Amino acid sequence: MAVLAAFLVAFVLPASAQAPRHSTTGPVGPVTPPEVREPTKAQVTIPGVPAYTWRHGCGPTAVGMVVGYWDGQGFPDLVSGDAATQTAEANQAIGSGGDANWNGATWDETRWPDGSEEHFEDYASPCEAAPPPLQDDCLAKGRTPHDDNSVADFARTSRSAHPWGALCYGWGYNTDIPTSFQGYTLYASPYYEATATHYSFSQLWSALLTEVDSGRPMVFFVDTVDADGNHCLDGYSTDGEPDHFVTVIGYDADTIEYCCYDTWFTPPRWRLFLPLSPGNCFGVCEGWSFDPVDLSAGGIKFSVDSGAVGVGGSHVNENSTGTPPGALADLLDDIYEGQNNTNTEAIPNWKLGLGLQATVDNVNALYIPDSLTPGIDEGQEVTMYWYFSVDPAAVGVQGTAPDVFSEAASVEAAGDVFYTHGWGSNSQVVDEGWIGLVAAGDPEDDKDALDIYGKTYPFGELPIPEDAVYFSLEVGSGSLAPAGATEADILATDGAGGFKIAITGHGTGPYKLGLQSGDDVDALFIESLYGVPYFSLAPGSPTLLNPVYVPAATPGDIFVWDWAGNGYPDRIITATQLGLVAGGTPDNLNSLDALAGLYEPGEGEGEGEGEGEGEPPFDPGDFDPTDPFTTAPPYARIVAVGNLVTLHAATGNEGYQWFIGGSPLPLSNGDTGNGSTISGADSDTLVISNIQLADTGNYRGTWSAGAKESTGWIFVGVAEELPGVSIIGVGLLVGACALGAALVMRRKK
Secondary structure (H helix, E strand, O other), X not given: OOOOEOOOEEEEOOOOOOOOOEOOOOOOOOXXXXXXXXXXXXXXXXXXXXXXXXXXOHHHHHHHHHHHHHHOOOOOOOXXXXXOOOOHHHHHHHOOOOEEEEOOOOEEEEOOOOOOOOHHHHHHOOOOOOOOOOOXXXXXXXXXXXXXXXXXXXXXXXXXXXXXXXXXXXXXXXXXXXXXXXXXXXXXOOOEEEEEEEEEHHHHHHHHHHHHXXXXXXXXXXXXXXXXXXXXHHOOOOOOOOOEEEEEEEEEOOOXXXXXXXOOOOOOEEEEOOEOOOOOOOEEEXXXXXXXXXXXXXXXXXXEOOOOOOOOOOHHHHHHXXXXXXXXXXXXXXXXXXXXXXXXXXXXHHHHOOOOOOOOOOEEEEEOOOOOOOOOOEOOEEEEEEEEEEOOOOOOOOOOOOOHHHHHHOOOOOOOEEXXXXXXXXXXXXXXXXXXXOOOOOOOOOEEEEEOOOOOOOOOOOOOHHHOOEEEEOOOOOOOHHHOOOOOOEEEEOOOOOEEEEEEOOOXXXXXXXXXXXXXXXXXXXXXXXXXXXXXXXXXOHHHHOOOOOOOOOOOOEEEOOOOOOOOOEEEEOOHHHOXXXXXXXXXXXXXXXXXXXXXXXXOOOOOOOOOOOOOOOOOOOOOOOOOOEOOOOEEEEEEOOOOEEEEOOOOOEEEEEEEOOXXXXXXXXXXXXXXXXXXXXOOEEEEEOOOHHHOEEEEEEEEEOOEEEEEEEEEOEEOOEOOOEOOOOEEEOOOOOOOOOOOOOOOO
């Protein structure tokens, strides 16, 4: 079902921000077919990319070709059948349901029967012959739409209730291209994940060479028609506005041309790589690269808690039964690698400097370096894909099964891995059985630390300092006191068979979490470029009682270190946003990992006041008037001292007020006393000029949307260059407001 989520947006203010733009072309292309080119040494193309023609939009068709390509490159679950050509299965992956044929004046629709509606029946029908957009059939008839199951669904193509503006049949917004690939990939298999990276025109040629040389097709947003829809290849001049998505498969380094499948013809078309400008036929606005990951191709690293037994023959089982003798002492501080319904030893405790004390150590949080999670740089917009697990007592908030709620009801949640964008729901992506854990025990096996993408160290090889393994130990672990460490510290291997304190929990210095004595770090993820730690706290940690957190903090929340030096960590994600229970006896999030989908900024973004142009794409989702206040997906941005920062709430409402932290006093316009200046404190747009370190914090916006009172918040992190570290830190959007939306990604049933 579609879900409305609303959000606040933070970005470094550009001089002339542009709204998201959509395609306007249809299935009828130019009269002029692609010319046949003799290959040259300067031409490089990717073999094996299938050539599809227009189906339910150029966007889903262009992305569908990328999906079809990767289906033949080791990701066979992307399409249920053959995708090398435009088979019926490939068509359903592009856009599910029936079809429409253009007869020269109107559309002849072929609908699937009532009760079996899919993308075409819910969103594409009725098919407009020309603007204005007509109301989608599912809305007009009051029908609950189907679960998203095709690229066109995740691209939100043709939707009359799209939050950026109503769309005619086949039209789609540029901001939905990344999530169309990412959402469909996750839907197709719980073990698939993908990143989608955006490039402005100035970055695109270099990216094109890199991606094609690496065998990764791209999608470009180009200008092909004039204001009346006449094709530039038929002798008309383009209007300088993008209108069509194409799949890019090659380049010519001598002629500076790109090679694409244009969705109208199956032979490839070569076009000059030119920027958007009136008269530039197939002029390029922007582009995206795509990189899928098969989680099942490499095992998932994890630790276990007391009582775990594992399936027979697994390393967890060997340790739990004391085979060989002495192995039982290693049960809780070995790192395991699970896949294909069993697990092996990934990192023995001695490589972490553990297992040397008379008492037992318990690894309860873990981060292993990887190459899949890009570093977050100044001026970059990042969508964080959060993975987590819960302890056996977790209940979860009821959503779409399989999720924490449904798995907990079957006493099978504690060994699973779940996924969320932070929208108040979650989905199971890895079942405990696949990593060799047992659900039907008393208690069930509890996975106590998690790292999905971390590298594997060969036997006998110690992690070098540059690739240190980071972890924390549960209270009572025997190795803590001799090292002068506590359960609140983040530890790291030292390259010599021992470990050191990497980030102190409640000590002094520039790198500290801001925790109190007695706090216990219970889950961990570290952003890979600048070393920013994200973590949760175990039940009973005193920091969870700090009244600065509104609503009250819980063991299901995600925190980031004490960014502003206030003496406590900043909370960036709440348990509620993860689909976990926050009230009563709250759910405990006890392991954490993440994958970042990186947005590459345009020239000038992330710079000082008055500089730069172009606005980062946002990630709105499906419109559902029955659920208007679901939380939005988290975004990340580093904000450097001195920047101009703007926070947006949903427009068109009343009674706007902005706050920072848990203060009951609204912000006021003028000098903040920190060296920065605020304007728009009583409007939908809060502007902070010359932002300073002291301005770091959770910004909260409130407003009235009819009879409903709405609130959204966003953590804004401000950083300066520290010696040897450069800009550090990240801020994540965790807002909840009106008339924006987030895409709910679901497993294939």
